Structures are given as C-alpha cells and as structure tokens.
Amino acid sequence: MFSTKIAAALTLFVAAASSVSAAATAQPLGVITPKAGDVWKVGSTQTITWDTSSLPAGDSTVAPIFLGFLNEGSSDEHLDVDHPLATNVPLAAGKVAVTVPAVTPGDNYIVSLFGSGNISPEFIITN
Numbered sequence: 001m002f003s004t005k006i007a008a009a010l011t012l013f014v015a016a017a018s019s020v021s022a023a024a025t026a027q028p029l030g031v032i033t034p035k036a037g038d039v040w041k042v043g044s045t046q047t048i049t050w051d052t053s054s055l056p057a058g059d060s061t062v063a064p065i066f067l068g069f070l071n072e073g074s075s076d077e078h079l080d081v082d083h084p085l086a087t088n089v090p091l092a093a094g095k096v097a098v099t100v101p102a103v104t105p106g107d108n109y110i111v112s113l114f115g116s117g118n119i120s121p122e123f124i125i126t127n
Contacts, residue, residue: 029054029091029118034111036121040100048085048111050118052094061091063114067101070108070122077119079112100125 030051040046048065055061065086068079085098091113103109107124 029113031111031113031118031120034120034123036123038123040109040123040125042100042102042105042125042127044100045097046100047095047097048120049095050091050113052092055092059092062088063091065089065096065098066112066114067103068110068112068119069106070110077110077112085111 032049032051033047034040064084066079066081067083067085068077070077080101083101085101086096089096103125105124105126108122109125110122111120112118
C-alpha cells in the first residue's frame with residue numbers, strides 16, 4: 001500500500017514537473033498559511049496561501065496540493081496522495097480555497113505544494 005502511494009505521488013509530481021520551467025524549480029515557494037498552530041475545522045473552507053515572488057513573470061506551473069502529517073522523529077510527510085486537497089492549482093495564483101476533509105483530529109498536519117518542494121508548518125485539525 002505504501003509503495004502504491006509513493007508511485008501515485010511520483011506520477012503526480014512528474015506530471016506537475018513537466019510543466020515547470022527551470023526558473024520556477026530553482027526557487028522554492030514559501031507557504032504563508034496555514035501558520036504554525038492554526039486551527040482548521042473538518043468541513044470548513046480554508047485558504048492556503050504561498051509566496052509567489054520567486055516565480056518568473058508569466059509562469060504557468062500547475063501542481064496538486066496535499067494534506068499530510070508529521071510524526072516526531074520521522075522525516076516522512078505522510079502525504080495523502082490518494083485524496084489531494086486541490087489539483088491543477090496555478091502556483092502563480094498564490095492561493096487556493098480547500099474544504100477540510102474528514103480526518104482524525106490532530107496537531108501535526110501540514111500541506112504540501114507539490115512542484116515547489118515546500119510544506120507548511122504544523123497546524124491543527126479539529127472536528
């Protein structure tokens with residue numbers, strides 16, 4: 001099952017990377033929100049934002065955005081590649097609204113902007 005998730009993530013990454021210009025891949029995008037400690041409620045609409053200042057003018061890169069979580073002592077981001085929060089998101093937009101999925105409440109969630117190599121700080125999801 002883990003290898004299936006890895007394969008799916010790599011497939012999505014390759015698809016996103018195929019539209020990424022060299023300038024865009026050289027500059028990571030900083031996640032602005034969610035911030036560390038932010039609280040998201042399951043079923044609510046939340047806006048994920050990121051810094052686009054490093055993207056070249058006219059950039060048309062699109063990428064999926066995933067929810068994941070971190071465990072202390074592990075570098076695994078546990079990304080839910082089977083259920084992206086959003087797909088085909090233009091990175092130049094700098095934001096996307098998503099519906100918080102029904103997940104187990106926790107304080108170690110992250111979002112990942114695939115194609116930019118960046119994740120958010122840990123935040124909280126509640127019922």
